[in-house]
Amino acid sequence: MTDLYLILxxxxxxxxxxxxxQIARGPTxxxxxxxxxxxxxxxxxxxxxxxxxxxxxxxVDVALVFALLAVxxxxxxxxxxxxxxxxxxx
Amino acid sequence: xGILDLLSAVLLIIGAAFFLAGTVGLLRFPDVYTRLHxxxxxxxxxxxxxxxxxxxxxxxxxAGLKLILxxxxxxxxxxxxxxxxxRRAFAKGITPWKSEEHEL
Numbered sequence: 001m002t003d004l005y006l007i008l009x010x011x012x013x014x015x016x017x018x019x020x021x022q023i024a025r026g027p028t029x030x031x032x033x034x035x036x037x038x039x040x041x042x043x044x045x046x047x048x049x050x051x052x053x054x055x056x057x058x059x060v061d062v063a064l065v066f067a068l069l070a071v072x073x074x075x076x077x078x079x080x081x082x083x084x085x086x087x088x089x090x
Numbered sequence: 091x092g093i094l095d096l097l098s099a100v101l102l103i104i105g106a107a108f109f110l111a112g113t114v115g116l117l118r119f120p121d122v123y124t125r126l127h128x129x130x131x132x133x134x135x136x137x138x139x140x141x142x143x144x145x146x147x148x149x150x151x152x153a154g155l156k157l158i159l160x161x162x163x164x165x166x167x168x169x170x171x172x173x174x175x176x177r178r179a180f181a182k183g184i185t186p187w188k189s190e191e192h193e194l
Contacts, residue, residue: 008102028184034126037171038113041136044137064156068167074174
């Protein structure tokens, strides 16, 4: 099973690389932020897989923190950075 | 490989397939709303299947419940963030994408 966990973790990391391409492409800041949302879910999945591939249960705690930080990042972005002033394509 | 391992492997592979669908949606869909749609649903379903697959391998009840807790937190986080982003995008005047057939 450890092999399967590692293969799937690498597969998800390749998916994250594709999400990095989306960050570079834009076009609005929200499109870029969506990659952060993706890191929130996919990063958690990678950490959980690694925890059961021999990383130990500590990584599950790290995954919890990841999920929490992703939503804090997004909320801070929407409330503070992507404010009402300026246009949507800035 | 027991029946539990087999079931676990199947669930994990289904989860990875949903993650792939989410990434394809992120890259292919035309605007921020449709991309949100792809991410918020496909990815959380992928995470759900991954968690289900791993729960079958959990060493104890507490560890399994913790995995499910991670999934619930990710669901709440994704729902909140999707709502915030979509509402702000709409308030900023980003118009939702329409296909050409609807404009005829």
